[in-house]
Amino acid sequence: MFQSHVVVKQKFLTFPGLRHAGPCGASKDSTIKLEADQTIYSEGEHALAIYQVEAGAVRIYRLTASGHRHILSFCSKGEWFGLEKGHVRTDFAEAVCETRIRPFPADPDAVISIDLLNIALTNLAKAQDRQLVMTxxxxxxxxxxxxxxxxxxxxxxxxxxxxxxxxxxxxxxxxxxxxxxxxxxxxxxxxxxxxxxxxxxxxxxxxxxxxxxxxx
Amino acid sequence: MFQSHVVVKQKFLTFPGLRHAGPCGASKDSTIKLEADQTIYSEGEHALAIYQVEAGAVRIYRLTASGHRHILSFCSKGEWFGLEKGHVRTDFAEAVCETRIRPFPADPDAVISIDLLNIALTNLAKAQDRQLVMTxxxxxxxxxxxxxxxxxxxxxxxxxxxxxxxxxxxxxxxxxxxxxxxxxxxxxxxxxxxxxxxxxxxxxxxxxxxxxxxxx
DNA sequence: CGCTTCATTGAGATATGTCAATCAGAGTGG
DNA sequence: CCACTCTGATTGACATATCTCAATGAAGCG
The missing domain is CATH 1.10.10.10 (Winged helix-like DNA-binding domain superfamily/Winged helix DNA-binding domain)
Incomplete structure (x- = not known):
């Protein structure tokens, strides 16, 4: 069991989005530009950041043991993704098309203002709605x-x-x-x-x- | 946007579990005993509490417009349910069999110690796992x-x-x-x-x- | 023009839904 | 004790929706 704020501090010890510091990397306003199909994070990686989509779309997916891809959700403008229960990514995130995302927040103190519970509950509600669609x-x-x-x-x-x-x-x-x-x-x-x-x-x-x- | 703690205080202004104060109602240790198929809450009701299962099992379900029941999850011993994004229930909760649950917490100050984010993320992870099973x-x-x-x-x-x-x-x-x-x-x-x-x-x-x- | 990629369409195989019958166990009343 | 009913589970026969495999179409590009 851990408290929300503790989690936050553990999650954001380092600046997120380092892997995107290439030619398509973060600009000085901290947004990250991505080409179509570019990877944001992969299963097994350490979870360093959560993200908000500023433009474009992101697919969150898992690979089954049989190699099938299952897309858990599409995130478009304004939506959040990358909030995990543990410290290790359980899924993959990729840009669907040319996309801009914002890692949030780089500063462990600023993160307190993010309502993580609200994000989690929003994603939970969406996952439940999708369950109905799937059946x-x-x-x-x-x-x-x-x-x-x-x-x-x-x-x-x-x-x-x-x-x-x-x-x-x-x-x-x-x-x-x-x-x-x-x-x-x-x-x-x-x-x-x-x-x-x-x-x-x-x-x-x-x-x-x-x-x-x-x-x- | 609201902060977690604000939500908590809004959610627990009144003592939860009043509807269960019958012959099968709450004992003095605040647990609630339920018979098989007894309703815990229904869609549209005001969300006053979250619950933890102490014994037995609970089904969480929705009714589609076509009248079909879709069970979102079964909760058994130790699991939490009833945490909603808004203040209104979006689903139904019933005991599957003879069941004991604990409304949590009655005291707005004690609630701070509940890690709501962890509960939400646990439920989210389960909902996502289930998505894979359904497909x-x-x-x-x-x-x-x-x-x-x-x-x-x-x-x-x-x-x-x-x-x-x-x-x-x-x-x-x-x-x-x-x-x-x-x-x-x-x-x-x-x-x-x-x-x-x-x-x-x-x-x-x-x-x-x-x-x-x-x-x- | 050939090549690639992505979408569409067709034909047949198969798994699941639908409808109906049967079964097993428990309770009830004569 | 026996017939009767009731409930929940199982099984069978058939219809049908989706998957699988294969071919075709449309647009872009070297």
Whole structure:
């Protein structure tokens, strides 16, 4: 058992984000710029920092013993990741696309102002919501829930870019790439969404009601 | 944004567990005795307390809009539940069998000693582990993972009682009762477990290695 | 133009859901 | 004691959704 503040001090003894001090590394405002697929941290590493996404998206995943990748969550602007129970990373974090993140905080004293409990509870709530989505048997519903989740992150924009590949989505929803593609096709054929762009990752919502109906 | 300690004080203004002050209610050592299936709290209620299980087991679940029950977690001896992000319950908590729980803490000053962050992170880690189990496509593997989870809670005992019904297990693993029963039969036929008792809820592990192999 | 990558589509195999019947144990009442 | 019922678990037969394997399509790039 340990107290929150003790944990904090243990976690942030050293300046986080050192591995990113390359050409794509931290600028003087302490944000870190990442290219697509660049690793932020890996399983087994010492957990030195938590991060907040400033732009782009991050995937948090684990590798099963059988070598399958399971994506636990996607984090986009404003969301926090990297808060762990122990001092060792249990998962991997990578940029989905060109991304900017902020390690937080470098200063052990400043960290007291971060509400770690709130971050943990927010992530817990999301993990629980996802559990419900995963047990929805229908692949179409899972994909619909995913689109809904992505759409909610940009409530104002009529069209948005999902950024992640079909493979990412499949590993997130526990489906195969083919089933994900078929589900997107169904949503398109039912005039619920329109897909645009080279990689069909740009989504325009045509029928929010129908989408929402699928997620319930 | 709020600080942990502020949350604590808001959460515990009143003495928790008032609804349990019946014949099965709190004794003077503040533990609460519950019969099987007795409700601890329900969705929509004001969150007044967190709880620790002293004996028995508790199921935490949600009801989907379509009326399906999804069990988020089972909590057994020593485990904490009822810590929520907001002030309103988002799920239901019920005793699986005859159960004893301790509301914690009644005193706003004593609560400071509870490591809420640790509880939240423990629950988060469990929720994430479960995500991996849920996306294991094979029903047999999910049931094996469930048996493994139950067995780990009693590492010393050669035989243990699962307490929960096939229906509970199905709602936990995102399967049907029939598939759960078939999976248990397979585990029995492969001499991995032996099932005993009227309701076949008592499990004796015959081949831990084979069980573990299924969960990987 | 060939090559690569990512997405889509098709055909067949398989696991799980659905519906229905049966079984085992406990309790109840005659 | 025996028939009856009730509950929870199991088993069977069939339908179907998703996975698997394979082919095709579309866009970018050397």
């Amino acid at each position: 929805e048997q229908s692949a179409l519903k899972r994909v619909a829930a995913f689109v809904q989740e992505m759409a909610e992150r940009r409530p104002e924009e009529p069209e948005f870019d999902m950024m992640m590949s079909r493979s990412d989505i499949a590993d997130y929803l526990g489906l195969t790439i083919e089933t994900v593609a078929r589900s997107f096709t169904k949503l398109r054929d039912r005039h619920i969404i329109r897909l645009n762009g080279k990689l069909q990752r740009s989504v325009r919502l045509l029928d929010r009601g129908a989408l929402r109906a699928l997620t319930i | 294991e496509q094979s029903a047999l593997k999910r049931v094996a993972a469930f048996v493994q989870e139950m067995a780990e809670r009693r590492p010393e005992e050669p035989e243990f009682d699962m307490m929960m019904s096939r229906s509970d297990i199905a709602d936990y693993l995102g399967l049907t009762i029939e598939t759960v029963a078939r999976s248990f039969t397979k585990l029995r036929d492969r001499h991995i477990i032996r099932l005993n008792g009227k309701l076949q809820r008592s499990v004796r592990l015959l081949d831990r290695g084979a069980l573990r192999a299924l969960t990987i």
